[in-house]
Amino acid sequence: MAGIKDVARRAGVGVGTVSRALNGSGYISEETRKKILEAAKALDYQPNELAKNLSRNKTDFIGIMMPNLEHPFFASLLKYMELELYRYGYKCMVCSTDQIDHREQEFIDMLKRNVMDGIIACVDAPNEEALEIGRPVVSVERRWGEGIPMVYSDHEMGGRMAAEALLNAGCRKVLHFSSQGKNPPFEKRHTVFRTLMREHGVEVIEVEGEWNHMDYAYDREITRRYMLRHLEVDGVFASDVQAFGCMAAALEAGIRIPEKLKIVGYDGTEITRMTYPALTCVCQDLPGLAKAGVQTMVTLLEGEPSPADQVIPVSLQTGGTV
Amino acid sequence: MAGIKDVARRAGVGVGTVSRALNGSGYISEETRKKILEAAKALDYQPNELAKNLSRNKTDFIGIMMPNLEHPFFASLLKYMELELYRYGYKCMVCSTDQIDHREQEFIDMLKRNVMDGIIACVDAPNEEALEIGRPVVSVERRWGEGIPMVYSDHEMGGRMAAEALLNAGCRKVLHFSSQGKNPPFEKRHTVFRTLMREHGVEVIEVEGEWNHMDYAYDREITRRYMLRHLEVDGVFASDVQAFGCMAAALEAGIRIPEKLKIVGYDGTEITRMTYPALTCVCQDLPGLAKAGVQTMVTLLEGEPSPADQVIPVSLQTGGTV
Numbered sequence: 001m002a003g004i005k006d007v008a009r010r011a012g013v014g015v016g017t018v019s020r021a022l023n024g025s026g027y028i029s030e031e032t033r034k035k036i037l038e039a040a041k042a043l044d045y046q047p048n049e050l051a052k053n054l055s056r057n058k059t060d061f062i063g064i065m066m067p068n069l070e071h072p073f074f075a076s077l078l079k080y081m082e083l084e085l086y087r088y089g090y091k092c093m094v095c096s097t098d099q100i101d102h103r104e105q106e107f108i109d110m111l112k113r114n115v116m117d118g119i120i121a122c123v124d125a126p127n128e129e130a131l132e133i134g135r136p137v138v139s140v141e142r143r144w145g146e147g148i149p150m151v152y153s154d155h156e157m158g159g160r161m162a163a164e165a166l167l168n169a170g171c172r173k174v175l176h177f178s179s180q181g182k183n184p185p186f187e188k189r190h191t192v193f194r195t196l197m198r199e200h201g202v203e204v205i206e207v208e209g210e211w212n213h214m215d216y217a218y219d220r221e222i223t224r225r226y227m228l229r230h231l232e233v234d235g236v237f238a239s240d241v242q243a244f245g246c247m248a249a250a251l252e253a254g255i256r257i258p259e260k261l262k263i264v265g266y267d268g269t270e271i272t273r274m275t276y277p278a279l280t281c282v283c284q285d286l287p288g289l290a291k292a293g294v295q296t297m298v299t300l301l302e303g304e305p306s307p308a309d310q311v312i313p314v315s316l317q318t319g320g321t322v
Numbered sequence: 323m324a325g326i327k328d329v330a331r332r333a334g335v336g337v338g339t340v341s342r343a344l345n346g347s348g349y350i351s352e353e354t355r356k357k358i359l360e361a362a363k364a365l366d367y368q369p370n371e372l373a374k375n376l377s378r379n380k381t382d383f384i385g386i387m388m389p390n391l392e393h394p395f396f397a398s399l400l401k402y403m404e405l406e407l408y409r410y411g412y413k414c415m416v417c418s419t420d421q422i423d424h425r426e427q428e429f430i431d432m433l434k435r436n437v438m439d440g441i442i443a444c445v446d447a448p449n450e451e452a453l454e455i456g457r458p459v460v461s462v463e464r465r466w467g468e469g470i471p472m473v474y475s476d477h478e479m480g481g482r483m484a485a486e487a488l489l490n491a492g493c494r495k496v497l498h499f500s501s502q503g504k505n506p507p508f509e510k511r512h513t514v515f516r517t518l519m520r521e522h523g524v525e526v527i528e529v530e531g532e533w534n535h536m537d538y539a540y541d542r543e544i545t546r547r548y549m550l551r552h553l554e555v556d557g558v559f560a561s562d563v564q565a566f567g568c569m570a571a572a573l574e575a576g577i578r579i580p581e582k583l584k585i586v587g588y589d590g591t592e593i594t595r596m597t598y599p600a601l602t603c604v605c606q607d608l609p610g611l612a613k614a615g616v617q618t619m620v621t622l623l624e625g626e627p628s629p630a631d632q633v634i635p636v637s638l639q640t641g642g643t644v
Contacts, residue, residue, distance in 0.1 A: 046434035048379070057370070061415070069404060070592065075397035082391060082418055086425075091432070093383070093415050096404055103408075110413070112368035216592035241596065248598035270392065270538035271593055274563065276570035 002043035011039035022047060062090045062297060063116040065107055065123045067098040068214040072240065072269035073284070074122060077140070080290030081120065088298050090117075097123050098212055104130070111135050118297050121148075123212070124182045136300035140293040142184050149300070150309040151292045152185035158282040158314045159192030162237050162264045165280060167196065169262045169322050171235030173203040175226060177242045181211045189266065189282075193237060205230055209242075216241060224249040231255060240265040240272050243279055247321065263321040268314075277320025288312045324365035332361040344369060384412045384619060385438040387429055387445045389420040390536040394562065394591035395606070396444060399462070402612030403442065410620050412439075419445050420534055426452070433457050440619050443470075445534070446504045458622035462615040464506050471622070472631040473614045474507035480604040480636040481514030484559050484586045487602060489518070491584045491644050493557030495525040497548060499564045503533045511588065511604075515559060527552055531564075538563060546571040553577060562589040565601055569643065585643040590636075599642025610634045 008015045013032060021028050021036040039045075053059045062085055066074045082092045093116060097103045104126040111119050111133060118136030121144050125131060131145045139150045166174055174197065178190040197204045207226045210218070223238065223245030231253055236246045243265035247257060255261050257277065265272055268283025292310045299307050330337045335354060343350050343358040361367075375381045384407055388396045404414045415438060419425045426448040433441050433455060440458030443466050447453060453467040461472045488496055496519065500512040519526045529548045532540070545560065545567030553575055558568045565587035569579060577583050579599065587594055590605025614632045621629050 044434075046431065049432070049435040049437045053375070068401065070394075070398045070401040072392075072394070072397075072593075075394075076392045078416075079390065079392040079418060082416060083421060086422065091415055091437075092417070093413055094400075094404060095414070096401060099405060100408065109368065110371070112366075113371040115371045115413075216596060220596060244593075244596040248596060248600075251598040271394075271566075271596075274538060274542060274566040274570060274593075275597060276573040278570075 002045045004045070004047070006043055007036065007039045007045045010043060011036045057114060058117055059115065060090050061093050061116045062294075063093045063095060063107055063111065063119045065095045065097055065104060065119060065121045067096065067123055067212045069094060069096045070216075071214045072271055073267045073286075074214075076269055076286045077122065077290055080287045081294060084290050084294040088294065090294075098214060102126075108133060111137075118301055120293050120297055124184075136297060138293055138296045138300065140289060141186065143182065147306065149296050149306045150185065151289060151296055152309070152311060153284040153289065153314050154311050155186045155188040155314075156192050158186075158266065158284070159189035160196065161282050161314065161316045162189070162266060163193045163196035165264050165316065165322050166235040166237065166262055167200055167202065169235070169258070171202060171262055173205070173233045174235035174237060175205050175207065175230055175233045175246070177207045177209060177223070177226075177236075177238035177246075179209040179211050179213075202235075205233065220245045220248075228253060234261060236261065236263045238263075238265065240267040240269050240279065240281060243281065243321075244271070244275075247279075258321050265321075268317055272317065272319065279317070280319040280322040281317050283315050283317050285312050285314065324367045326367070326369070328365055329358065329361045329367045332365060333358045379436060380439055381437065382412050383415050383438045384616075385415045385417060385429055385433065385441045387417045387419055387426060387441060387443045389418065389445055389534045391416060391418045392538075393536045394593055395589045395608075396536075398591055398608045399444065399612055402609045403616060406612050406616040410616065412616075420536060424448075430455060433459075440623055442615050442619055446506075458619060460615055460618045460622065462611060463508065465504065469628065471618050471628050472507065473611060473618055474631070474633060475606040475611065475636050476633050477508045477511040477636075478514050480508075480588065480606070481511035482518065483604050483636065483638045484511070484588060485515045485518035487586050487638065487644050488557040488559065488584055489522055489524065491557070491580070493524060493584055495527070495555050496557035496559060497527050497529065497552055497555045497568070499529045499531060499545070499548075499558075499560035499568075501531040501533050501535075524557075527555065542567045542570075550575060556583060558583065558585045560585075560587065562587040562591050562594050562601065562603060565603065565643075566593070566597075569601075580643050587643075590639055594639065594641065601639070602641040602644040603639050605637050605639050607634050607636065 004015055004018050008018045018036050021033045085092050095107045108130055120138050122140050125144045137148050139148050141152050219241045223242045227246045227249035243263050250261050265279045265281030268281050272279035272281050289312050296307055326337055326340050330340045340358050343355045407414050417429045430452055442460050444462050447466045459470050461470050463474050541563045545564045549568045549571035565585050572583050587601045587603030590603050594601035594603050611634050618629055
């Protein structure tokens, strides 16, 4: 591969002149610059970015930490974040945390060693020290901790929309899937849902799944187990993937949807629109979350003060399950 | 943040000694090493990895190029590849190519500039020059070109399994979704399927989608359009996502599955097991593809000769759609 010396030789100038021409630093005549650019192009010269990174102490890499890259919510969020980072000239490093211990800590250590310029975290902080990194961190759909800006959906509105959809349909006894966690922003959807159901005298059977245990097989297993145990319910509120699990278990047991059982999903991922009936669900604005998360990161990278938390509106998708 | 000078001062030694102790190079007494490690720990010292990368001319980053990070096949493949790369100590950079021109070329240029040590490509090479990079490239489920090792599923077997499932069920007229492309390895599933159908006198209506156009909305649109136009068929062969699109359109039109219409999907992603009936489909071994792809990359990074192409077995999932 051609090096800077080859370019200098071909252009008939010194190495320092090539460096100035390619970095756009210092004076250089238009004619010489043109000669150097032509030589670099002819030799397919690529500057070693590692040297540039070291001199800038910056890589333009942003790390994205997610519990699971395959889960439809996170896969879509990653797609939109990667595209958004690209618009700002940043490259995207990913790290999935749910199958290996200590990965959050290792990723944070990489940030400290300057491997990345910042981290967008869709996972919890592993410990108190993670709040003291002194480098840009943005929390999307999780609560990293004090002083770390957050971007999340309007889950209060989401919980209300789900409750109203089931209440308006006349449900009297519902199955509600949630998960315990470190006070994530989406906890609100569960508390609001429970409150509204109680206010209207609707019985709620609670199923609390493991925190951040996001694989399909697990969701299939718990939804099937609880759905078959509670075939008497007339409503379900669960994440998209869990809602499909409930729908499959109910249909298999011969229960008609939506006549006998109404189901409201949460997330609004693409799969909710691939089935018949389509899933009635609360849709998070995935491009909106990605955009706000990346913009917040860019603000921090530019040395601006930490912006206020951003709450992104949700909407109700009317499918055929209510 | 503490620097190497702070560690040297606290340990009462010179900067060079700290560097030798932390890099494990050159002689240093056990006592001094211990003192230095204690000082580094007390100060939470993190070496600047950019300097290390420059001196090694290596980053331990592997780039993964995919058409779309949200598509269930690629999202799962990414999950397994990222975990597998981690096992070997590599970090994962991602790049989705289907919405922006020239991204393949930009990613290749990053490889040339030493930003990454290698690329695992699940997309086509953008041009002939991409074959002459002189850096490690592995093609997974695509054909990058001459001299680039490939890892792909046994699509000949996959096409045969799909054909036999529909033939054994007595289908006489089927809808077959494929896409034109640059001779990707999976083209075999389509050619084998067509051949077997013709041999058995089964009529095949061909729908050729756009190459690498992978979003759900597109699949929903084309499957609905062709399914509603050909409600007379008794069989469908399509990718998982397209199979769901066909199923939804057929159910909406009142066609019973599998009594009147048999559907065989292809890929075997997690969503195929979330519905009732579950999708009968050919399953690609996603962990197996990821493992073989990463191992091939590691072989190239170790300077070994390019390994032979690897063909990963597929299997048939018996759902309730045939």
